[in-house]
Amino acid sequence: MIALSGALTAFVFNVIYAKGWIDLEVYREGGSAVLQRASVYDLAVGERWLKFTYSPFAAILFTPLALVGMETAVALWVLVSILALEVLIWILVGRAAVRSRGRRATHTLLVVIASLPLYPVMLTLWNGQIGIILLLAIVVDLTHGREKWRGIGTGIAAGVKLTPLIFIPYLLFARRFRAALMVGLGFLGTVVLGFLLLPADSRYYWGGAFFDTQRVVTEQDSDVFNQSLRGVLTLMPGSWPTVPLWLALCAVVGTGGLLVAAWTAKKVDELAGITACAIVGLLVSPVSWPHHWVWCIPLLVLWAQRAQRVDATLEKAGVGLLWFVFLLPGYITLATLLIYPAHAGMWLMLLMGSYVLSGLTTLLALAVCYGRSDRRRRRRGSGDD
Structure with a gap:
């Protein structure tokens, strides 16, 4: 209900005022550039002329957003982000070994309510950022995934945003060498896919623009x-x-x-x-x-x-x-x-x-x-x- 309410509110607000969700707009424009076979790094979006700063793989990932209107994209993005937040907190609450499913749901609801007004969370929702989704992907991958595949999801997350690469040295220090290798392979797979589908943008980005x-x-x-x-x-x-x-x-x-x-x-x-x-x-x-x-x-x-x-x-x-x-x-x-x-x-x-x-x-x-x-x-x- 919280996720649906948030999505509906976001949809109505965007229809009336068309303000906010600037990062989501950049995502959509990046996906649109991919579909139109234009360079994603020539974009200048909105009044602040924002550029697409993510990897070519991320632009490919964002192409479905370009297939719907901005209002629909906003509603869906907020819905998915809040659902991701709720799943994340469900996992965290379960760590405390709450045996009753009803009690766990109650605790999850209370923590979600306490988390939503936090500035990083609200800014993520307001800008249409992908942070909560990546956070959930990393937590699920490194704690709940099948042992032999752990790290792949984190590597794919790093292919969208480079910061999850910090988990490679962490896993090495923790002597989880297979997981560290999986992170590297997952990340390398996103780079290869980017070169296959967007060779010019990939040469530009990995040629130094990412730095x-x-x-x-x-x-x-x-x-x-x-x-x-x-x-x-x-x-x-x-x-x-x-x-x-x-x-x-x-x-x-x-x-x-x-x-x-x-x-x-x-x-x-x-x-x-x-x-x-x-x-x-x-x-x-x-x-x-x-x-x-x-x-x-x-x-x-x-x-x-x-x-x-x-x-x-x-x-x-x-x-x-x-x-x-x-x-x-x-x-x-x-x-x-x-x-x-x-x-x-x-x-x-x-x-x-x-x-x-x-x-x-x-x-x-x-x-x-x-x-x-x-x-x-x-x-x-x-x-x-």
Whole structure:
């Protein structure tokens, strides 16, 4: 009912105002270019002249959207996205071993209601982004797929958006070599398909365009909504050696974070490890928009389950604080930039930087648990001697 209501509301709003869902419009235009045998990278969509920044395989995948009107595409996309959100939360709730199907459905409904207003989720729905669908695909692939095929779905997701490639080193660190190979093969398959069907666009994209962040961010990545390490660094006052410092931070956060994620998957839970890995990817990526942070959903649910399990008041308060972090700063920033742009200053950057801070804090907390567990293991080993 929530998904149907959301789809109907989106349809009516788009019919009346024809505003929003700009990324979905880019997807449709990309699919239309494929059908018309035009270059998807020559597009300039909407008032902001947005370009198609995804892979040729993604453009092929979006061709069905070009076969229906924009209003229908909006309704279907919102419907599928909310259904994907509900399935994801159903899986996460099931992790807590809720035996009653009715109770699990109730918990799922409550978490869905709590998740919908979060800024990354609402922005994903409003822009018509694919993030929630890819998130579900990765979770299902790495936790519920047949063992010998695990990784293929994540590789295909990486063929749409490159960021899931972070799961290859994660799986290698976790010594899941077959799954890492499957991710690589799934991704390679999308590249090959792109060359077969769109050779010119594939040569352009894989010839270097995929590495050009200026296609998605203007003004040298200095956008207040870029919630990655690089995005925060470019907003810092003064003359910073941004690129060298960013690369150094990526080396530390990337390597350390992936080790922590692999340990978390082994000692705690596979879903927790996957979520930690995704956070590492968001931090080290050149560009991480707020809607990329839909990984806050499993982060919040998994932490809430732990807080309930250990019955720790401080941890329950932490879950509530994190929920507000992913709820308020985005809306406050957007409202300030739209209504009072003259009041936007350093405080706004610090406010939106809370996403990056939350990600770093999560990895640090897991690292501390890792260290304590390792010390206890060594002490037990010494005692046995």
